Amino acid sequence: MQIIKFTYRLWPGWIRSITARVFDPRIEAKRSYTMEQAIFSGLMMFILRYRSLRSFYLENKNNPFAMKNFGKGITIKDIPSDDGLRYCLQTVSTKSLNDLLKDFHQTLERKKILNDQKLFDRHELICLDGTGQISSQKIQCDQCLVKTLHNGDTVYYHGQLLASLTNIKGSYALPFQFEPIEKDGVDTQYSKNDCELNAGKRLLQKLRIQFPKRNLCILADNLFGVDPIISLILERQWHFLITAKPDRNKELFLMYEYMKERKQYHEFTDSKGFTHQYRWLNKLPLKQYTKNDPCPINVNLLEYVEINREGQIVYESSWMTDFEISKENVKKLALAARARFVVENRNFNEQKNLGFHTEHNFGHFGNLPNVFFGLAQIAQLITELFRFWCPAKTEIDKVGSKRRYFEKLAVIIAAMVIEDSGLPILYLKFDFNTS
Numbered sequence: 011m012q013i014i015k016f017t018y019r020l021w022p023g024w025i026r027s028i029t030a031r032v033f034d035p036r037i038e039a040k041r042s043y044t045m046e047q048a049i050f051s052g053l054m055m056f057i058l059r060y061r062s063l064r065s066f067y068l069e070n071k072n073n074p075f076a077m078k079n080f081g082k083g084i085t086i087k088d089i090p091s092d093d094g095l096r097y098c099l100q101t102v103s104t105k106s107l108n109d110l111l112k113d114f115h116q117t118l119e120r121k122k123i124l125n126d127q128k129l130f131d132r133h134e135l136i137c138l139d140g141t142g143q144i145s146s147q148k149i150q151c152d153q154c155l156v157k158t159l160h161n162g163d164t165v166y167y168h169g170q171l172l173a174s175l176t177n178i179k180g181s182y183a184l185p186f187q188f189e190p191i192e193k194d195g196v197d198t199q200y201s202k203n204d205c206e207l208n209a210g211k212r213l214l215q216k217l218r219i220q221f222p223k224r225n226l227c228i229l230a231d232n233l234f235g236v237d238p239i240i241s242l243i244l245e246r247q248w249h250f251l252i253t254a255k256p257d258r259n260k261e262l263f264l265m266y267e268y269m270k271e272r273k274q275y276h277e278f279t280d281s282k283g284f285t286h287q288y289r290w291l292n293k294l295p296l297k298q299y300t301k302n303d304p305c306p307i308n309v310n311l312l313e314y315v316e317i318n319r320e321g322q323i324v325y326e327s328s329w330m331t332d333f334e335i336s337k338e339n340v341k342k343l344a345l346a347a348r349a350r351f352v353v354e355n356r357n358f359n360e361q362k363n364l365g366f367h368t369e370h371n372f373g374h375f376g377n378l379p380n381v382f383f384g385l386a387q388i389a390q391l392i393t394e395l396f397r398f399w400c401p402a403k404t405e406i407d408k409v410g411s412k413r414r415y416f417e418k419l420a421v422i423i424a425a426m427v428i429e430d431s432g433l434p435i436l437y438l439k440f441d442f443n444t445s
Contacts, residue, residue: 023030024112025049025439026046028437029044029049029106032103033099033231033445035100037375038351041086041095042090042355043086043098044082044124045098045102045142047085048095048098049102049212050065050084050086050097050323051066051090051095051171052095052099052110052381052385053388053389054066054388056390057393057415057416058416058419058420058423059365059366059417062092062367062370062372063096063154063372067091067095069424071088071089071091073424074162075423075424075425075426076089076423076424077089077283077422078240078427079427079428083423088138096373096378099290099381100373100376101380103377104188104189104377104381106199106383107188107221107387107388108188108384111187111188111384111387112114112187114388114391115175115184115186118352123232124175124177124267129227129346131445132225133226133227133249134224134225134226135175135176135177135227135401136173136174136176136186136217136226136227136228136231137174137183137229137349137350138173138213138234139171139174139230139350139353139358140170140171140172140191140206140366141165142168143168143169143170143366143368144167144168144369144370144379145165145166145167145168145369146371147163147164147165147166149371149374149388150378151373153193153379154168154192154196155169155191155192155193156203157203168192168379169191169204169209170189170191171191171209171210171213171277172186172387173185173186173188173355174186174352176343176349178349180351182356182397183357183394184193184391184394185387186217186356187213187220188213188352188384188387189209189210189212189213189216190379190383191209192204194227206233207234208241210234210239211239211242214228214239214242214243214246221225226246226248227250227251228243228249228252229251229346229350230252232252232254232258232259233328234252235252235254235258237296237307240307240309241307242294243306244332249331249346250330250331250332251330251343251346251363252329253327253329253347253350254311254328254329254330261297261298262294262295262296262297263311264310264332265294269294269303272291274290274335275286276337276340283319284318284324285316286317286341286343287314287316287317288341289339290311290312290313291311292310292335293308293310294309294310294311295308295309299342300358304442305364308333309312309330309331309333310332310333310334310335311329311330312329312331312343313330319426329347331343331347344384349409357390358404360412360413364385364412365417366390371415375436394413395414
């Protein structure tokens with residue numbers, strides 16, 4: 011067992027290096043607050059679980075307690091109004107926000123916080139999944155995706171693709187990088203919607219640039235189980251565990267059934283009486299290739315079934331991977347593949363239903379949809395890491411949830427001056443058991 015302890019001061023140096031390179035559209039002589047103060051305000055709105063920019067502004071403007079508490083982390087004289095914050099943040103790029111996420115994860119890597127959480131002590135698990143952000147039948151912009159409903163109504167919406175770092179147990183989900191799913195803003199007769207696959211290609215290319223030395227294992231749903239995505243992953247010498255489905259990977263499963271005499275099998279019963287069954291076959295072609303295909307891809311297919319004490323199937327799935335499957339590693343591979351669901355259960359569920367309100371239209375001009383989604387990812391990363399501090403986890407458990415804890419913290423910040431040691435938003439303190 012190893013206990014890692016260290017303190018990482020969040021403000022102000024952490025965002026100053028990034029905001030210094032962000033274009034500010036305002037006249038310098040007329041600025042009443044800096045770009046870093048604007049980003050700070052946006053992050054505080056998400057961290058403290060305010061429902062909107064206006065509610066955060068009205069609660070904290072001209073509040074001496076809130077200003078003194080916020081002033082402990084950053085020099086701030088006033089809270090930007092909701093319209094002023096939108097105007098200031100509209101030019102912040104997606105890359106700037108991804109750079110803030112990158113800075114966090116590089117710190118975690120340097121301090122070796124999560125080293126013992128890797129698959130086979132080497133591979134970091136990255137979950138990929140897309141989500142809808144904001145939608146409307148009236149409000150639209152040049153970057154909006156468009157879909158037509160069965161009744162003929164037109165819906166305009168934005169989407170995002172998120173890469174989230176997790177471990178084999180799925181005990182945390184740390185936003186890693188994100189990529190907008192949107193039109194390029196050029197309206198021609200040939201313009202069409204963006205999609206998750208295209209966003210996935212862009213995100214994988216950016217991950218290689220941002221984290222050239224990281225050894226990643228990509229977890230994804232069946233949408234990404236196609237030749238172009240898998241080729242990109244293998245080109246970067248990464249690994250993958252992607253959901254495989256008979257109705258979409260017909261040629262793969264046809265070959266799997268054709269060579270059924272070569273299937274390998276393993277079964278065990280755990281302490282709760284649940285039976286776990288594994289069947290697998292190595293070196294299968296991903297699809298039917300021709301002689302002209304330059305680089306045919308072979309994958310390994312794993313089937314998994316979990317049966318309860320009453321003999322009922324409670325879970326079953328199948329995955330394709332480039333890891334060679336054996337009796338020694340099949341349990342870990344199945345556990346890692348199942349960890350993919352944390353991006354939906356922890357990231358998207360919390361962001362939409364537990365206080366971040368990412369489906370709310372915080373702003374719909376410039377780059378605002380992507381800016382506020384990025385700020386929500388950074389805020390969730392901060393609150394997820396906050397749980398790694400044992401006293402913080404104890405306090406969260408007392409009130410019942412992270413959402414309730416930070417909502418109470420918002421009330422306290424607005425009602426009284428808190429000592430530095432009692433203001434958790436100033437620092438990230440780690441007291442992390444890696445066993």
